Amino acid sequence: MAVTIDLSGRVALVTGGTRGVGAGIARALLAAGAEVVVCARRPPDHPVAADGRTARFLPVDLRDPAAAETLFARLGKDHGRLDTLVNNAGGTPYRLLADATSGHAVRVVELNLLVPLTASLAAYALMREQRGGGSIVMIGSVSGSRPSPGSAAYGAAKAGLESLARSMAVEWAPTVRVNTVVLGMVRTERTAMHYGDEQGVAAVGRTVPLGRLAEPAEAGDACVFLASELAAYISGASLHVHGGGERPAFLGAANAHPTT
Numbered sequence: 601m602a603v604t605i606d607l608s609g610r611v612a613l614v615t616g617g618t619r620g621v622g623a624g625i626a627r628a629l630l631a632a633g634a635e636v637v638v639c640a641r642r643p644p645d646h647p648v649a650a651d652g653r654t655a656r657f658l659p660v661d662l663r664d665p666a667a668a669e670t671l672f673a674r675l676g677k678d679h680g681r682l683d684t685l686v687n688n689a690g691g692t693p694y695r696l697l698a699d700a701t702s703g704h705a706v707r708v709v710e711l712n713l714l715v716p717l718t719a720s721l722a723a724y725a726l727m728r729e730q731r732g733g734g735s736i737v738m739i740g741s742v743s744g745s746r747p748s749p750g751s752a753a754y755g756a757a758k759a760g761l762e763s764l765a766r767s768m769a770v771e772w773a774p775t776v777r778v779n780t781v782v783l784g785m786v787r788t789e790r791t792a793m794h795y796g797d798e799q800g801v802a803a804v805g806r807t808v809p810l811g812r813l814a815e816p817a818e819a820g821d822a823c824v825f826l827a828s829e830l831a832a833y834i835s836g837a838s839l840h841v842h843g844g845g846e847r848p849a850f851l852g853a854a855n856a857h858p859t860t
């Protein structure tokens with residue numbers, strides 16, 4: 601039996617949905633029939649669209665709590681409801697801890713942990729008042745559960761984000777479900793910045809058990825699933841979209857035995 605997910609009549613907000621992973625998530629939600637709003641500081645270079653439908657863009661700097669509050673008020677007023685929030689805006693530049701200022705770490709934690717907290721609170725205020733409740737999806741990272749040299753504050757924030765999601769899932773049940781999509785490496789417009797040319801990207805892809813980086817659409821599929829009725833009993837969960845994760849480093853060492 602074919603399973604199709606129909607999100608028509610649902611309203612979704614994807615933070616940072618103007619490019620990269622977020623645009624992939626927004627397109628997947630559009631393709632599933634949802635009315636999609638994307639927000640970021642700058643408008644997208646190209647309209648975020650799928651199946652002849654385009655996401656609405658709202659400008660905001662989510663680090664500014666008052667601006668974030670205004671955004672959610674506008675959403676409630678214009679769209680009448682909010683069914684899904686995807687807390688995608690995030691990321692970090694590469695910087696070793698000893699080379700960075702503490703201000704840098706604060707900004708990274710602000711964007712990757714506090715911004716999703718503030719946005720989720722605003723979303724909950726809308727979702728708790730409407731029939732059917734809602735679904736919040738955090739975009740996490742494998743950096744949250746393994747050492748992350750060069751992005752330590754980011755890894756710590758992403759670990760905190762998963763913890764936050766689990767607590768929200770308990771506090772806000774049964775009205776709102778809260779889950780985390782934990783991503784490995786995803787191929788975006790910015791991939792070359794991190795991994796170099798196509799050869800470099802392919803070499804990095806070979807370190808992943810499934811042999812490649814994820815596409816933004818694959819992060820989107822996970823979000824569509826978590827937003828849908830198929831996930832009606834899933835809350836407080838972390839869904840890993842990482843191609844099998846990382847092989848243990850010892851497998852590359854001399855005489856290592858794969859079954860130990």
Ligand SMILES: NC(=O)c1ccc[n+]([C@@H]2O[C@H](COP(=O)([O-])OP(=O)(O)OC[C@H]3O[C@@H](n4cnc5c(N)ncnc54)[C@H](OP(=O)(O)O)[C@@H]3O)[C@@H](O)[C@H]2O)c1
Nearest residue numbers: 616620621640641642661662688689690691741783785786
């Ligand atoms: N790409 C990967 O391999 C990967 C791996 C694991 C996890 N992730 C996670 O996936 C998410 C997206 O990553 P990405 O690689 O697609 O990042 P990206 O290309 O840098 O996109 C980030 C998005 O967030 C927006 N944004 C940044 N700061 C903002 C702010 N203060 N207020 C509002 N919007 C803001 C950006 O737009 P503006 O700059 O115009 O504001 C942009 O739309 C992040 O949470 C990241 O941690 C990505």
